[in-house]
Amino acid sequence: MSFEQINSVGNLRHLITLDGLPRSQLELILERARRYLTPVGSPPPRADTLRGQTVANLFFEASTRTRASFELAAKRLSADVLNLDVNMSSRAKGEGVIDTIFTLEAMQVDIFVVRDAGPGVPARIARQVEPHVCVLNAGEADLSHPTQGLLDLMTIMLHKGDPAKLTVAIVGDIRHSRVARSAWQALGTYEVGEFRLVGPAELLPEDDEFPGAARTTDLAEGIADADVVMALRLQKERFAQLSEIPDPQEYFRRYGLTEARLGAAKADAIVMHPGPMNRGVEIASAVADGSRSVIREQVTNGLAVRMAVLEIVHDHVRRARGEHP
Amino acid sequence: MSFEQINSVGNLRHLITLDGLPRSQLELILERARRYLTPVGSPPPRADTLRGQTVANLFFEASTRTRASFELAAKRLSADVLNLDVNMSSRAKGEGVIDTIFTLEAMQVDIFVVRDAGPGVPARIARQVEPHVCVLNAGEADLSHPTQGLLDLMTIMLHKGDPAKLTVAIVGDIRHSRVARSAWQALGTYEVGEFRLVGPAELLPEDDEFPGAARTTDLAEGIADADVVMALRLQKERFAQLSEIPDPQEYFRRYGLTEARLGAAKADAIVMHPGPMNRGVEIASAVADGSRSVIREQVTNGLAVRMAVLEIVHDHVRRARGEHP
Amino acid sequence: MSFEQINSVGNLRHLITLDGLPRSQLELILERARRYLTPVGSPPPRADTLRGQTVANLFFEASTRTRASFELAAKRLSADVLNLDVNMSSRAKGEGVIDTIFTLEAMQVDIFVVRDAGPGVPARIARQVEPHVCVLNAGEADLSHPTQGLLDLMTIMLHKGDPAKLTVAIVGDIRHSRVARSAWQALGTYEVGEFRLVGPAELLPEDDEFPGAARTTDLAEGIADADVVMALRLQKERFAQLSEIPDPQEYFRRYGLTEARLGAAKADAIVMHPGPMNRGVEIASAVADGSRSVIREQVTNGLAVRMAVLEIVHDHVRRARGEHP
Numbered sequence: 025m026s027f028e029q030i031n032s033v034g035n036l037r038h039l040i041t042l043d044g045l046p047r048s049q050l051e052l053i054l055e056r057a058r059r060y061l062t063p064v065g066s067p068p069p070r071a072d073t074l075r076g077q078t079v080a081n082l083f084f085e086a087s088t089r090t091r092a093s094f095e096l097a098a099k100r101l102s103a104d105v106l107n108l109d110v111n112m113s114s115r116a117k118g119e120g121v122i123d124t125i126f127t128l129e130a131m132q133v134d135i136f137v138v139r140d141a142g143p144g145v146p147a148r149i150a151r152q153v154e155p156h157v158c159v160l161n162a163g164e165a166d167l168s169h170p171t172q173g174l175l176d177l178m179t180i181m182l183h184k185g186d187p188a189k190l191t192v193a194i195v196g197d198i199r200h201s202r203v204a205r206s207a208w209q210a211l212g213t214y215e216v217g218e219f220r221l222v223g224p225a226e227l228l229p230e231d232d233e234f235p236g237a238a239r240t241t242d243l244a245e246g247i248a249d250a251d252v253v254m255a256l257r258l259q260k261e262r263f264a265q266l267s268e269i270p271d272p273q274e275y276f277r278r279y280g281l282t283e284a285r286l287g288a289a290k291a292d293a294i295v296m297h298p299g300p301m302n303r304g305v306e307i308a309s310a311v312a313d314g315s316r317s318v319i320r321e322q323v324t325n326g327l328a329v330r331m332a333v334l335e336i337v338h339d340h341v342r343r344a345r346g347e348h349p
Numbered sequence: 350m351s352f353e354q355i356n357s358v359g360n361l362r363h364l365i366t367l368d369g370l371p372r373s374q375l376e377l378i379l380e381r382a383r384r385y386l387t388p389v390g391s392p393p394p395r396a397d398t399l400r401g402q403t404v405a406n407l408f409f410e411a412s413t414r415t416r417a418s419f420e421l422a423a424k425r426l427s428a429d430v431l432n433l434d435v436n437m438s439s440r441a442k443g444e445g446v447i448d449t450i451f452t453l454e455a456m457q458v459d460i461f462v463v464r465d466a467g468p469g470v471p472a473r474i475a476r477q478v479e480p481h482v483c484v485l486n487a488g489e490a491d492l493s494h495p496t497q498g499l500l501d502l503m504t505i506m507l508h509k510g511d512p513a514k515l516t517v518a519i520v521g522d523i524r525h526s527r528v529a530r531s532a533w534q535a536l537g538t539y540e541v542g543e544f545r546l547v548g549p550a551e552l553l554p555e556d557d558e559f560p561g562a563a564r565t566t567d568l569a570e571g572i573a574d575a576d577v578v579m580a581l582r583l584q585k586e587r588f589a590q591l592s593e594i595p596d597p598q599e600y601f602r603r604y605g606l607t608e609a610r611l612g613a614a615k616a617d618a619i620v621m622h623p624g625p626m627n628r629g630v631e632i633a634s635a636v637a638d639g640s641r642s643v644i645r646e647q648v649t650n651g652l653a654v655r656m657a658v659l660e661i662v663h664d665h666v667r668r669a670r671g672e673h674p
Numbered sequence: 675m676s677f678e679q680i681n682s683v684g685n686l687r688h689l690i691t692l693d694g695l696p697r698s699q700l701e702l703i704l705e706r707a708r709r710y711l712t713p714v715g716s717p718p719p720r721a722d723t724l725r726g727q728t729v730a731n732l733f734f735e736a737s738t739r740t741r742a743s744f745e746l747a748a749k750r751l752s753a754d755v756l757n758l759d760v761n762m763s764s765r766a767k768g769e770g771v772i773d774t775i776f777t778l779e780a781m782q783v784d785i786f787v788v789r790d791a792g793p794g795v796p797a798r799i800a801r802q803v804e805p806h807v808c809v810l811n812a813g814e815a816d817l818s819h820p821t822q823g824l825l826d827l828m829t830i831m832l833h834k835g836d837p838a839k840l841t842v843a844i845v846g847d848i849r850h851s852r853v854a855r856s857a858w859q860a861l862g863t864y865e866v867g868e869f870r871l872v873g874p875a876e877l878l879p880e881d882d883e884f885p886g887a888a889r890t891t892d893l894a895e896g897i898a899d900a901d902v903v904m905a906l907r908l909q910k911e912r913f914a915q916l917s918e919i920p921d922p923q924e925y926f927r928r929y930g931l932t933e934a935r936l937g938a939a940k941a942d943a944i945v946m947h948p949g950p951m952n953r954g955v956e957i958a959s960a961v962a963d964g965s966r967s968v969i970r971e972q973v974t975n976g977l978a979v980r981m982a983v984l985e986i987v988h989d990h991v992r993r994a995r996g997e998h999p
Contacts (some may be wrong), residue, residue, distance in 0.1 A: 065481045066670055068429075068457040076720045078746060089452055092431055096403060096456055099429045104718075104749045106742055123950055126741055130973035131746055132718040145631045156715045299446055325456035347715055390806045391995055393754075393782040395726045414777055417756055421728060421781055424754045626775055648780035 027150045037340040038150045038159045039333055042209035050213055056332035062112065064324060068096075073335050074103035075111040080133045081107045082124070085141040089299060090162050093323070094137045094140050095261060098329035101338075106133065113347045125149050129157060134341045135334065156344030158337035172298060173206025175326035176254070177214065177312070179318050182325070183294050184251050187214040193289075195222040195279055196256035196306055199229045203298045208234055218292060219277045222246030223279060226266055243279050250289040253297040255281050255306040271306040275345045282308045286316065294318045352475045362665040363475045363484045364658055365494045367534035375538055377504050381657035382650065385425075389649060398660050405458045406432045407449070408487070409538075410466040415487050416622060418648070421463045422655035432460065434539045450474050452457040452636035454482060458658065459666045464488040481669030483662035494659060497623060498531025499649035501579070502539065504643050507650070508619050509576050514540040518572045518614075520604055521581035521631055524554050526625045528581060533559055547571030548604060551591055568604050575614045579607050579621040580631040597630045607633045611641065619643045676801045686989040688800045688809045690982055691818045692859035700863055704828050706982035707975065710750075711963065714974060718746075724753035724984050728784045728976050729766050731757045732958045733812070734772070735791040739949060743973070744787045747980035751988075756783065773800050779807055784982065784991045789813040806985035806994030816850045821983060822857025822948060825976035826904070827864065828970050832975070833944050837864040841937075845872040845929055846956055847905035849879045853906060853948045858884055872896030873929065874914055893929050900939045905944040905956040906932050922955040932958045944968045 029045060033036040036049055060069040079098040083091055086109065098105045112120060125136065136153070138146045139162040146161040146168075153159060177187070184190050185276075192211060198204045198221050211219060219237040221228055228239055240246045247253050258275060269275050281295060295307070295316045303309045312319060317338045342348070354370060355361040361374055381550070385394040404423040408416055411434065423430045431453075438447060450461065463471045463649045471486040471493075476486060492670040502512070509515050510650050517536060523529045523546050538545060544562040546553055553564055565571045584599060594600050605619060620632070620641045627632045637644060667673070679695060681687040686699055710719040711812040732740055736759065746756045762770060775786065784805070788796045796818075798809040803809060823834050827837070834840050842861060846853045846873050851923075861869060869887040871878055877990045878889055890896045897903050907942040908925060931945060944991045945957070945966045962969060992998070 062457075064455060064457055065479060067401055068674075076750075078718055081741075088433060088449070092433065092453065093456060095431060096429065096458075100401075104746065106746060108738060108742065109737065118952060123953075124738070126743065127949060127972055127973050130714060130970040131743060132712075132714060132716075133746075133976050154715060168484075172423055235699055239474075300445060303448075304418060317889070320451055320455040322453050324457070326588065327456050374808060387782075390804060391780055391782075392726055413758060413760065413774070415757065417730075417778065418781060421754065421783075422758060425726075584694055624777060625770060629774075645776055645780040648777050648783070652781050 029145065030241055031340050031343075033343065036333070036336050036341070039170050040159065040161045041335070042148045042170045042173045042206050042213065043168075045213065047213050050174065050177065052212065053329065053332050053336060054181070055172055056335060057174075057328040058177060060328035060331045061324065064320070068100055069105065069328065069331065071331075071335075072102045074101040074338055077135070077338065077341070078103070078104045078106060078131070078133045079135045079137060079334065081105065081137045081162075082128075082141045082151055082308055082319055083109050083176050084112060084145065084161065085139050085258050087265055088095075090139065092163055092332050097327055097334055101331055103334070104119050121145060121149065122152055124317065129152050129154055130312055131346060135337060136160065137162045141165060143167055158340055158342050159248065160333060160337065162170065163202060167205060168204050169202040171205045171326065171329050172203050173210035174329045175205075175311075175322055176207045176296065176298075178325045178329060179208040179322050180211070180252055180294070182321075183318060187216040189217050190251040191220070192248060192252040192254065193217040193220040193222055194247060194248040194254045194256065195243065195281065197227040197258050197262060198223055198234075198256065199227045200259070200262070201256050207254065208237070220246050220250070224269055225267055226263065243285060244288050247286070247289045251279060251295055251296055252296065253286065253289055256300060257300065258302060258306055261300070272302070276305050278306060280306060281311050283314065286311065296322060299323070352472065356665050356668075358668065360665055360668070361658070362663050363494050364662070365471045365475055365484065365486045367495045367498045367531050368493075368539065370538065372538050375499065375502065375535065378499055378654065378657050378661060379506070381660060382499075382653040383554070385653035385656045388448055389645075393425055394653065394656065395425050396656075396660075397427045399423065399426040399629035399663055402428045402460070402651050402663065402666070403456070403458045404428045404430050404460045404462060404659065405429065406462045406463045406487075407453075408432075408434050408466050409437060409661055410468065410488065412464055412488065415464065418652050419655055420489055422652055422659055426656055426659055428659070434620070437497060443556050446470060446474065447477055449476060454479055459483065459499050460485065460662060462487045466490060466500060481666050483665055485658060485662065488527060490559050492530060494531045494559050496651065496654050497528050497599070499577060499654045499658075501532045501623075502529075502535040502623065502646055503650045503654060504621065505536070505577055505619070505645075506649050513539040514537050516540055516543040516545055516574060517574040517577040517579065518545040518555065519579045519581065520568065520571065520606065522552040522587060523548055523581065524552045526581050527589070532579065533584070534560070545571050545575070552587070559598055568610060569613050572611070572614045573619055575636040577621065578580040578606060578611065578614055582623065582625065583627060583631055597627070599670060601630050606637065609636055611636065617659050621647060676799065681990050681993075683993065685990055686983070686986050687991070688811065689820050689987070690796045690800055690811045690822045692823045692856050692863065693818075697863050700824065700827065700860065701809045701845065702984050703824055705954055705985060706830060706985060707824075707978040709979045710978035711937070711974065718982065719978065720750050721753045721981075721985075723907065724748065724751040724988055726754070726758060727785070727988065727991070728754045728781070728783045729785045729787060729984065730778050731755065731787045731812075732778075733789045734762060734795065735789050735813065737789055737813065740789065743977050744812055744980055746976055751984055752980060753984070757950065767996040771795060771799065775803060784808065785987060787812045791815060793817050793937050805906055810983060810987065810988055813852060813954055816852050817855060821976065821979050822853050822866060823860035824979045824983075825972055826857045826946065826948075827974045828859040829946065829972050830902055830944070832971075833968060835862050837866040839980050841868040841899060842866055842902040842904065843868070843870040843872055843900040844904045844906065845893065845896065845931065846966060847877040847908050847912060848857040848873055848906065849877045849904050850909070857904065858887070870896050870900070874916055874919055875974075877912070890932065891911055893935060893965075894938050896941045897936070900943055902944055902946065903936065903939055905979050907915070907950065909954060910958055922952070928957050930954070930956060930958060933959050933960055934962065938979070945974060948972070950991055953961075
């Protein structure tokens, strides 16, 4: 990358990937995010920090949940929010993304939240924006979903403390998962005790990825004594690629998280899922809604993380403008 | 229904149907709505009651007008509004609706406005949300559109006073109309004097519905001496089902409201339509835009009713949070 | 037209076309717009003028940029914004536009921003709204895009001063361009020194349009000694109509703005484009991003112009309500 996520005074400017981001930066984000945690059922967290500022959600890939989370994060910081759901062919995108950004910059949009099904767009934007402008990656191909990685880290730490002492098992389609990659980067930065990849052979990643992580195609082995078990969403179109698993029923039989199977994990293990869940495929409803599940907390933590990241990069905007953040 | 629209202290919590809702609740809503009536051409009504709160418009069925009305109602109460136009197959909806709600709850959305072309979704959501969360039905299949029923009641009472003294005729496709059902429930609760269903035989409801209402296929008979004449929108696809009415022209000839035909109603009768109108089908333009028409007032009253309902259920949210509303 | 853009006290009420609008009105808009110019990189301009008011963006023709510009203009004036992307067939539009407007008026929407691919809709709406309501044209067929004309005028004057002393060349598909027509009207009102239309013969307008403007199919001749060179966007579907220009490459060879060709213009000439650009078709990237280019300033000025126009017509709303603006 020819852009820097950290600015000259050591503050976060862009958030494109957790890969290489120092632990001190992650700590600052999590510390700020904790301030924006209020229990569900109490009034939503709220601040004036971004009043008068404009945040553009530039979504080349549709997403109800992530868009809603970023939209509410920005609104609860009092920002003006511009939602742009852009349906561009790859070719048109090649030509048009940067001019769209230049146009929005000229409208004094200073923070861009970008999601794309293909690789490279968030970084390309970050390389070309004006010095005061910030770019947040809201999901990029199979590669990166940094706020998801942060919310997973936050959720794990709030329940289980120091990742260095934990065994974390990720179950499912790791090969195609930006969630798995960002979780790995976040937990790796915190020197996670043990990290296990569990899934059908065709859905495990290439050998040169996730260095040091244990791999297994056996669920019982994969989650044995785990502190954290994270199921991943399985796209239905994957079954065509799976030699031994022809349908969702068979997947559930072999990799679905059930109460019985979770008996192999630690007694106080937590269960996570990035959503949206396929109940009865990756996870049994009894588990999803059960006492081990922290799936809804992940959503709440995600909004807090996004508020924190928006506030932190806004400090960059203000500094670049000559204001004193 | 296994959920209660009224909470333990007797306040409205959900608004799924007007069926069974006590008159005292309707009175509270209408009284509050009147405060939010300002003449068109004066500044819009506005309050701070929902500042910092989040209202999600979850529309599984598209609607420009109802969505706009709920969106403006929430914004004029200073709420943050999240618009989610969700295009789900019935199957996907079966799987995904409740998880979508759980996700939005975890983002601290406390009020859901739900519209769906099929039956049952608003009640299903109301049964599963957290105790502090409220659900408003913004249109459900042929069954229920309670804020429409309330705005119709309000419009009638503002012009004609006590429904017990009135004859109300509803003309058109009553069989498939949630508007007619909710109007019937609202006016029934106010012990409407006489309620008449007027339309082609195929578009009149089953015999066990609208008990006590008069039925006729003859427009002149149906609106004779009526105080209120309400035309319903006719979907073009209905003509295939109508034996004697092959096209819109014939429908207009037999059931279209014209100045001449309205001569049979009371001299000061009012004319209503829930919109959007098919001019020249259900109603002549001279009537729609004439002095008897209260069609635009219905829209204004609808926004006031929605502000009132949002405020009232928000009292439930605050109470459930331990705030003192 | 049977409506007046100027109200009885001489203030702007609607902005449908720049044709016939007196110079004094344009001056007022530009003067107000200059107040809303802050450098990119400083906080966005902001005011409370429209707090509590509702602006509806009624877009029958999709547009990311113009909608974003109007949306941010209204939000930065603290208005509530209602975005309505309406996909109507021409037939449905014929029937439904005015009732949609009546409905939104009844919701106390007082300012409509309207965009349509066909002719006539903005004026038709302006003829039928209530006396306090205002209509702004955000792009109409090939005919009119008045805020674009104003932003082009503003951009030219900020760089080059009095249009009476300037030579302005517009290059490209003038025949189908509302941008060209509105620029012509704005600059004509300011008695532009020389106005030249440059493009393939098939893309030059009819002879009775742009009276007094010079015409040429030769780019070098057209931009010789020009102060301002404005390229227009070329729709790809035009190539089918062009006898001598079969493809974008040939168009670029003959009409694309390059550094070399701009040598014929004045040394300090500015280059404009309404966006979105087809780089390598209408304009070389080196020119688009070069020192002569004011393309991004056009966007910034456009937002300021839209804030100014919203504020000015809002004075009409307030006066019509009996408030003292």
